[in-house]
Amino acid sequence: EDQVTQSPEALRLQEGESSSLNCSYTVSGLRGLFWYRQDPGKGPEFLFTLYSAGEEKEKERLKATLTKKESFLHITAPKPEDSATYLCAVHAGGTSYGKLTFGQGTILTVHP
């Protein structure tokens, strides 16, 4: 069974304090790994797609990286507006193209 585990469950940072969120996955062949941001009361907002180990993507203060077993979302010099729940999802081989399996999310709070 495909599994996605995110850690930590919650992370509190001071503004400017860089850190990383982890997404570990166990799937039967990875077709893609996705990072989303979700604000309270809203749907997930797409951030990145990673397809192969060694791949990296960047957007403003965020950088996503991928290995064969896990992905990291690095947050550099975060600001309070980066506070949100960050979700990781995988598209696994052996499932339909439509099905994403999500982790439970990491709740990030950035204090000014």
Place this chain on the structure above:
Amino acid sequence: GAGVSQTPSNKVTEKGKYVELRCDPISGHTALYWYRQSLGQGPEFLIYFQGTGAADDSGLPNDRFFAVRPEGSVSTLKIQRTERGDSAVYLCASSPKGRGEQFFGPGTRLTVL
């Protein structure tokens, strides 16, 4: 509109009632997905449409849940004989094809009393 829209934004119903949740995907997106999200959890896959047909309905929890997309655009998720355990946020997403990133709507919060 530019994004996925879902109506209603909130739905309160009583146990045993029938509900319909609507999703308008991004124009031109052929693939449409339904997920369910419980508090503190990530979204859980329900069903995926490619065009008018359900390409994968393996996530529907039981036969009380049904979804349609008759013209390949708008979709309706239908829940019969609602139970308190059906309370959750129901999310709809769409994508240009049946692969790659999915773009989510704001969700419908369903509360079954």
